[in-house]
Amino acid sequence: MSARRTTEEREPSRGPRRAGTRGVPRSVREPLILDVAGRVFAADGYERASMDRIAALADLSKPMLYAYFGSKEGLYSAYIQRTGGELVQRLVAADRTGSRADRIRAVTTEFLSFVQGQGDGWRVLFAEMTARRPLVELVARLRTQIVTEVRTMLEGGAQGRGLVPPASQGVAEAIVGAGEALANWWVEHPEVPLEDVADWYAGLTQAAISAAVPAAH
Numbered sequence: 001m002s003a004r005r006t007t008e009e010r011e012p013s014r015g016p017r018r019a020g021t022r023g024v025p026r027s028v029r030e031p032l033i034l035d036v037a038g039r040v041f042a043a044d045g046y047e048r049a050s051m052d053r054i055a056a057l058a059d060l061s062k063p064m065l066y067a068y069f070g071s072k073e074g075l076y077s078a079y080i081q082r083t084g085g086e087l088v089q090r091l092v093a094a095d096r097t098g099s100r101a102d103r104i105r106a107v108t109t110e111f112l113s114f115v116q117g118q119g120d121g122w123r124v125l126f127a128e129m130t131a132r133r134p135l136v137e138l139v140a141r142l143r144t145q146i147v148t149e150v151r152t153m154l155e156g157g158a159q160g161r162g163l164v165p166p167a168s169q170g171v172a173e174a175i176v177g178a179g180e181a182l183a184n185w186w187v188e189h190p191e192v193p194l195e196d197v198a199d200w201y202a203g204l205t206q207a208a209i210s211a212a213v214p215a216a217h
Contacts, residue, residue, distance in 0.1 A: 030068060033058045034079050042120035046076060076124075077138060083121035084142035087114050091149045096156065101206065103153055108179075108201045112194055115183045122187060126180050147172050154209065167212040175205050 036058045040049045051072055055062040069075040090113075095106040115122045125139055151172035155162040163171060179201060186197050 026068075029060075031082075033060070033065070033068065034075075034082055037075050038079050038083065038120045038124060041076065041079065042123040046072075051075075079121075080125060080138055080142070083118060084125055084139070084145075086118070086121075087111075087125070088142065088145050088149065090114055091146060096153065100162075100209070101202070103156075104205050104209075105198065105202050107150070107153055108205065109194070109198050111179060112183070112186070112198050112201065115186065116190075116194055119187050119190075122183060126184070143176070147176050150175050163209065163212055171208050171212045174208050178204050178208075 033054070037049075037054050040054050040057065044050070044053075049072065051065060052062055054075070055065040058065065065075070069078055090110050091107060094103075094110040096103050098106075125142065151168050154168045154172055155164065162168070182197065182201055182204075186192060
């Protein structure tokens with residue numbers, strides 16, 4: 001095996017492996033390419049991520065990779081939009097019935113289940129939000145969608161007892177910020193059970209809401 005081939009196929013710290021996409025339809029191949037790209041972006045960061053490496057691990061030629069996505073920025077954008085869209089949709093679909101505590105627990109668990117199952121996606125979406133990346137505005141827009149979903153949940157209290165602006169807006173920002181920090185910590189401590197982290201996050205959320213109730217009425 002040549003030294004060049006060995007260098008191209010060396011795995012990053014989180015161990016991406018070849019996706020075996022050769023010969024499959026584009027509708028199947030493209031999601032597999034995005035999976036590989038996400039692992040490389042998460043392990044190496046946007047600036048250091050190599051299109052040669054992504055193409056090799058996805059088992060396709062570099063020209064074909066560019067034909068699919070146009071550029072590294074285009075590939076990064078496609079990954080963010082797919083992964084961020086999945087997170088938003090999962091939050092939207094979370095059970096909104098029952099008591100306020102039930103709704104908080106449902107949204108909290110859905111969010112943490114995403115982080116647990118999409119660790120690479122979480123890193124790409126939020127762990128580097130403050131970096132000077134070409135698509136940081138896209139990530140910020142996705143975050144705004146998430147804040148909006150949380151605010152909607154806070155304002156949807158039973159019998160009209162939900163928070164109202166500006167309390168609902170400020171508390172939604174606080175809840176999302178706390179979730180980001182907790183999720184980033186949890187990614188580095190995966191041995192902690194999801195149920196425990198969900199309990200902590202739900203407790204923080206309940207405390208933030210309770211503190212804002214006097215200001216909302």
